[in-house]
Amino acid sequence: MVVPPQYVQPLETRAQHNSNISSSNDCDAPTPPVIDLSNADIIRDQLGLACREWGAFHIINHGVPIRLLDDMRTAGRSFFEGCSMDQKLSYSCDANSPASEGYGSRMLVASNDTVLDWRDYFDHHTLPLSRRNPSRWPHFSPNYREVVAEYSDEMKVLAQRLLGLISESLSLPSSCIEEVVGEFYQNITISYYPPCPQPELTLGLQAHSDMGAITFLIQDDVGGLEILKDGEWIFVNPQSDAIFVILADQTEIITNGKYISAQHRAITNATNSRISVATFHDPAKTRKIHPVFKPPKYHELLSLFFWGIKLDHGLVREY
Ligand SMILES: O=C(O)CCC(=O)C(=O)O
Numbered sequence: 001m002v003v004p005p006q007y008v009q010p011l012e013t014r015a016q017h018n019s020n021i022s023s024s025n026d027c028d029a030p031t032p033p034v035i036d037l038s039n040a041d042i043i044r045d046q047l048g049l050a051c052r053e054w055g056a057f058h059i060i061n062h063g064v065p066i067r068l069l070d071d072m073r074t075a076g077r078s079f080f081e082g083c084s085m086d087q088k089l090s091y092s093c094d095a096n097s098p099a100s101e102g103y104g105s106r107m108l109v110a111s112n113d114t115v116l117d118w119r120d121y122f123d124h125h126t127l128p129l130s131r132r133n134p135s136r137w138p139h140f141s142p143n144y145r146e147v148v149a150e151y152s153d154e155m156k157v158l159a160q161r162l163l164g165l166i167s168e169s170l171s172l173p174s175s176c177i178e179e180v181v182g183e184f185y186q187n188i189t190i191s192y193y194p195p196c197p198q199p200e201l202t203l204g205l206q207a208h209s210d211m212g213a214i215t216f217l218i219q220d221d222v223g224g225l226e227i228l229k230d231g232e233w234i235f236v237n238p239q240s241d242a243i244f245v246i247l248a249d250q251t252e253i254i255t256n257g258k259y260i261s262a263q264h265r266a267i268t269n270a271t272n273s274r275i276s277v278a279t280f281h282d283p284a285k286t287r288k289i290h291p292v293f294k295p296p297k298y299h300e301l302l303s304l305f306f307w308g309i310k311l312d313h314g315l316v317r318e319y
């Protein structure tokens with residue numbers, strides 16, 4: 001079986017696949033840091049280093065019940081694998097509206113000649129509460145809606161805590177970054193990557209950075225997430241109890257480039273389907289985002305510019 005031509009990546013964006021197993025790094029390849037949040041004395045230093053060098057890292061002992069991480073993965077899998085296509089399509093998002101909620105497969109597809117991602121997804125609008133309408137979410141598995149709502153609330157608390165610690169790691173007041181971001185716009189996207197007959201030709205999700213402030217990602221034990229570090233794609237080993245933190249573009253702007261937003265992508269594999277759950281925390285649309293250090297290396301931007309239009313690695317830099 002061959003993949004349809006619209007999924008075939010040009011040579012320069014294809015992933016390197018080892019001959020036997022695609023999902024591992026060279027033994028001496030660096031791996032993203034793992035930060036133990038219960039280690040109060042040293043976390044700010046560790047976070048500072050991770051945010052400067054990687055823009056992404058695992059956290060453990062994060063306080064979110066492990067049971068909830070598992071429930072979220074199970075709920076996602078139940079929708080993609082337990083529902084008929086008709087049931088899925090009854091939740092279709094509006095293909096013409098860029099930030100629309102629901103089931104789809106063509107997020108961020110700018111034009112007809114864009115290469116497609118080997119991915120299905122379900123996007124949930126979860127915060128502020130005025131955007132949250134669980135009746136638009138799947139109901140085929142009994143506790144799906146409760147799990148997503150509980151997960152959303154836990155991720156918000158975690159985002160506040162992390163942005164506080166990240167602010168402190170720059171010797172800023174704990175509330176500094178959160179005050180610039182304002183009330184979180186939170187979306188939860190469950191991605192489902194079916195097995196792909198020709199993984200060496202495709203990507204599950206093309207390279208990008210996230211456009212909000214901070215993203216939390218959990219994945220199953222199949223793995224496929226890769227992070228760009230010093231020009232190399234590094235495979236992120238799945239850790240089922242951990243949460244993977246990805247700094248997004250607004251945090252790079254607010255920290256004036258001291259901390260970086262991580263470029264990442266998802267690769268495909270031939271044998272297993274894969275689930276990931278990304279929870280995005282974005283500023284409200286009308287928020288003005290600006291660096292908190294001088295001289296600013298970035299223009300002040302209305303975060304509106306980041307909504308609906310995904311600029312290619314969307315930062316406007318002024319060096
Ligand atoms: O599936 C993954 O590992 C990556 C998902 C992601 O980067 C996104 O949804 O923005």
Ligand SMILES: [Fe+2]
Pocket residue numbers: 208209210264278
């Ligand atoms: Fe992403």
